[in-house]
Amino acid sequence: MKAYEQKQLLARIDREGATVGADIPERIDVQGEPIDLQSFVFEIKRRDTVPAGERERVQQAKKNLRRERLQRRQRLENEWAEMTWAEGEELVEAIIGLDRALNALESLGPTNIEAEADAKEAADKKRWMNFLKKALGREGSGPRT
Structure with a gap:
């Protein structure tokens, strides 16, 4: 070939x-x-x-x-x-x-569309929080009280 x-x-x-x-x-x-x-x-x-x-x-x-x-x-x-x-x-x-x-x-x-949507939303929130931590310079810190 x-x-x-x-x-x-x-x-x-x-x-x-x-x-x-x-x-x-x-x-x-x-x-x-x-x-x-x-x-x-x-x-x-x-x-x-x-x-x-x-x-x-x-x-x-x-x-x-x-x-x-x-x-x-x-x-x-x-x-x-x-x-x-x-x-x-x-x-x-x-x-x-x-x-x-x-x-x-x-x-x-x-297929559980609601469960998939919830999982995507949770992943989006986690990515957003990680982005904010990096942007604000708080990468290593835990939750603030």
């Missing part, structure tokens, strides 16, 4: 809408172990929420999928000269499929 072809494939992976219309692979090797990825994702997505017993399994699956995605991307970044265009295309399709599966798994469970 040529350098410009490798750049095209990497750009395809990084494109914001890359997963739109992409299929989750039916079966994929993750960390050397074959996984029926499509059925796993559909089984988990079928439920409204992830049961407590399944959460750890889903978290581990997401971790393994991220690791596999990173390894495949690094292969495309580092070993592109030894690949054919078809091999690069196949690798990109697999990466996009992994992204699609990760997106589906990340969107699981109810």
Whole structure:
């Protein structure tokens, strides 16, 4: 494969809408172990929420999928000269499929918008207080009484 072809494939992976219309692979090797990825994702997505017993399994699956995605991307970044265009295309399709599966798994469970807003507000207040302490030269001092 040529350098410009490798750049095209990497750009395809990084494109914001890359997963739109992409299929989750039916079966994929993750960390050397074959996984029926499509059925796993559909089984988990079928439920409204992830049961407590399944959460750890889903978290581990997401971790393994991220690791596999990173390894495949690094292969495309580092070993592109030894690949054919078809091999690069196949690798990109697999990466996009992994992204699609990760997106589906990340969107699981109810989102608590109020809790997220409260956490953001608390973080904003903390940053503001740290800024004021630095600006007023009171970085090391605790609360004043």
